[in-house]
Amino acid sequence: MNALQIKKGATKHSAYNLRPAFSEIEERHTLAVLVENEPGVLARVIGLFSGRGYNIESLTVAEVDHTGHRSRITIVTKGTPQVIEQIKAQLGRIVVVHEVHDLTVEGPSVERELAMLKVVGQGDKRVEAMRMAEIFRANVVDTTLDSFIFEITGAPEKIDAFADLMRPLGLAEIARTGVAALRRGL
Amino acid sequence: MTREMTGAKMVIQALKDQGVDTIFGYPGGAALPIYDEIFQQNDIRHILVRHEQGAVHAAEGYARSTGKVGVCLVTSGPGATNTVTGLTDALLDSIPLLVISCQVPTFLIGSDAFQEADTVGITRPCTKHNWLVKDTDKLSSTIHEAMHVARSGRPGPVLVDIPKDVQFASGTYEAPKPSTSHYKPRLKGDLEEITELVAAIEKAKRPVFYTGGGVVNSGPAASQLLRELVDATGFPVTSTLMGLGSYPASGKNWLGMLGMHGLYEANMAMHGCDLLINVGARFDDRITGRIDAFSPKSKKAHIDIDPSSINKVIKADIPIVGDVAHVLEDILKIWKSRGRKTEVEAVSKWNKQIDEWRAVRCLTYRQSETSIKPQYALQRLEALTKDRDRYITTEVGQHQMWAAQFLGFEQPNRWMTSGGLGTMGYGLPASIGVQIAHPESLVINVAGEASWLMNMQEMGTAVQFRLPVKQFILNNERLGMVRQWQELLHGERYSQSWSEALPDFVKLAEAFGAKGILCKDPKDLDDAIMEMLDYDGPVIFDCLVEKHENCFPMIPSGKAHNEMLLGDADTQGVIDSKGSVLV
Known part of the structure; x- marks a missing residue:
């Protein structure tokens, strides 16, 4: 398989139509869905994914416009190009969905996730955990003589890496928010 | 116009203002205030069914035969759950319906009250949209919006769930006004794509129109335009089960229904065509048979008002999102302005080939003197x-x-x-x-x-x-x-x-x-x-x-259109293990 073929971002009208719509290769896409903040709207979105057998890798939701009652749902999903297109079309069909943006296709975007990690330990391990946290620019938001809670923000891969390092140092609990994402530039 | 009235009265007023003259329903505890209002008026006729599923199917029959929104009224709990099959039926066939279900009072919701069911939760996947109205002031605008959603775009069933206390309470009635809803599906197709389709029509040697329920749903004008286009081009036309009647069965270009039990000539034409023009159909599995062997040599145009239908099953070479009547009108306009060209000779050869398939007379059966076939x-x-x-x-x-x-x-x-x-x-x-x-x-x-x-x-x-x-x-x-x-x-x-x-x-x-x-x-x-x-x-x-x-005829599961069984064929072992897992 030519490496170029999985390049993302090409559309039907693009000069670089390198993304065959019926390819079998699975891609990870980050979707931003702007919805009316009314009861049941999250259930509609989640029900769509479960009912039609689509994947959700992560999902975050919060109201972003209090006067306009809009919420932004950020979904990270995985599927073949055809499935991704279907997901977008099906989301767009929900009456209370206002906009669907495929951040993976629409150009470069910034993805961030927040995580809190509780690390339990004493002595050298505790010092080592603290040193690692500094390297990763994680903040300490709670401390006892036997534990820290670190707060870390970054791309999901960075959080994965940090968690991997903390595991032998006494990682006891982890809470992650899932990805929030915005397109770069205007 | 705004005025004060109870929620129950508002339901009747809103339906009247929406032009509803008939509702199909069945009363019950949570629906009593609305039924009391029905008793006190004569503008809306209530048809008392014997089971709520019957109410929904009756409303579907009403809607399909008139093109209007069918309306049902049912009580909470079992009344609402009995509508689920009908709602799902209407969703899959794109039939505009409004089901008004009643609900236990808001202060009892969540307490497992008598005849309580999470109706909006249960019906969420089987409606186009649904609403639980907790505030009488929002009741009339919700009903108007529900009617708008049911009939706009790809039609479908909607449900409005109304708790009993909301029916009793007074609120401000709002008359229908031009919808301010953001829900405004696109009707006009993209002219660039339509022009591409016209160019394909001009060059096609073995074309076929494959029409569906979208033509019926688009209204009588769509059928009229389809007839004009078919007759002017001389292309053969087949239809899904849902689209029968949009092109007349007596028309000379009519192939009959296609699909699993469709006619031999229709399925062979689909298999052999070089241009397949899907007008308001959705490449359902009863139609396509084996996907990888479906109409293998054709360029495929797909006209559908619902963007999610496009590329869902079959990749469209010319995707056109829009209402059938609007798109057909533009096709005709552009095709005429470019000189009404078709490959006359090739198309007539193609029609001759189709006549040969017709001559197979696939609907032939063995007549009997003693029993009624x-x-x-x-x-x-x-x-x-x-x-x-x-x-x-x-x-x-x-x-x-x-x-x-x-x-x-x-x-x-x-x-x-x-x-x-x-x-x-x-x-x-x-x-x-x-x-x-x-x-x-x-x-x-x-x-x-x-x-x-x-x-x-x-x-x-x-x-x-x-x-x-x-x-x-x-x-x-x-x-x-x-x-x-x-x-x-x-x-x-x-x-x-x-x-x-x-x-x-x-x-x-x-x-x-x-x-x-x-x-x-x-x-x-x-x-x-x-x-x-x-x-x-x-x-x-x-x-x-x-x-x-x-x-018969029958396309066995997992087979292609040109592998039909015709009547007396030996039917043993025709479906392999792969086909038998399909329905």
Whole structure:
């Protein structure tokens, strides 16, 4: 398989139509869905994914416009190009969905996730955990003589890496928010 | 115009202002305030059904035969849950419906109150959209919005759930105004894509129109434009089960229905074409058969108002998102302005090839002197009723496919059948809804005895409202389609597929206060059908037919269009293990 073929971002009208719509290769896409903040709207979105057998890798939701009652749902999903297109079309069909943006296709975007990690330990391990946290620019938001809670923000891969390092140092609990994402530039 | 009134009154006022004249429903505790308002007015007629599922199918029949939104009113809990099958049916066939379900008072929601069910939760996946109204002030605008959503874009069922305290409370009524909803599906197709399609039409040597329910849903203008385009180009046209009637069965370019039990010429044309123009259909699995062998040599254009239909199953080379009538109008305009060109010679050669396929006469069956063949019964029904102002509904199964094959439809909105969901028990209540909408017309439900029994309680509704619906039951004492599949796929082990302990349908009709007719001899059939037609009232026609007749042609599961079985072919082992997991 030519490496170029999985390049993302090409559309039907693009000069670089390198993304065959019926390819079998699975891609990870980050979707931003702007919805009316009314009861049941999250259930509609989640029900769509479960009912039609689509994947959700992560999902975050919060109201972003209090006067306009809009919420932004950020979904990270995985599927073949055809499935991704279907997901977008099906989301767009929900009456209370206002906009669907495929951040993976629409150009470069910034993805961030927040995580809190509780690390339990004493002595050298505790010092080592603290040193690692500094390297990763994680903040300490709670401390006892036997534990820290670190707060870390970054791309999901960075959080994965940090968690991997903390595991032998006494990682006891982890809470992650899932990805929030915005397109770069205007 | 705004004024104060109770929520219950508001429901009636909003429906009136939306032009609703008929609702199908069944009362209950949580619905009492609205029923009290119904009692005190005469503008909206309430049709009391015998089961809430019947109400939804009747509203579907009403909606399909008129193009208007069908309206139902049901109580909380079981009233609402009984609508689920009908809502799903309407969702899959894109039928505009409004179901008003009542709910326990807001202060009891979540307490497992008597007749409480999470109606919006249960119906979320089987409606286009639904609402729980917790504030009487928002009730009228919600109903107006619900009607807008039901009829706009790809039509579908919506549900508004109204707690009892919201019905009792007073609030401000708002009259309908031009919708401010952001929900405004696009009607006009992209002109660049349409021009591409016109260019393909000009160059096509073996074209075919594949039309669907979208043509019917788009309104009478769409059927008119389709006829104009088909006749002007001379291209052959086939249709799905849902689209029958949008192009007349007597038209010279008509191929008949396509798909699993479609006509040989229609499926062969689909397989061999070089340009496939899908007009308001959705490449359902009953149509495509094996996906990787579906119409392998064609360029595919797909006109659909719902963007999610495009590329869902079959990749469209020319995708056009828009309303069928709007798009057909633009196609005609552009095609005419470019000089009305087609590859006349090639197309006429193609039509000759199609005539050869027609000559196979795929609907031929072995006639019998002693028993009534179901195909023969439908041929006689067609001959004796085709010139009348006729509407047909069906149940689901072999009889449904035979009806689609042997009855001809000249107009859209004349054929009401459960396509996508395949709901047994659809036809009788649907025929009631159609007859309510068209009191002077002939309404026939072509049924199988097993399907018909699923909602037979609605005979009571037919008798109560003096609806002269004709229940034409092809009684083979079998679940015919199940039996056929068991014969083909499961070694003739007929597990649970016969109808034991059937009622005497003549006595049953009499018990309901209707007329019953029994016919078992082909020689008596015409007279018996005439007796049914001449009777001014509901009739149950028990037509005892050949018990082991199979429905052909048939594309076996997992096969391509050119691998059809035609009637007497040896049917053993035709479906391999891969095909048998399909339905």
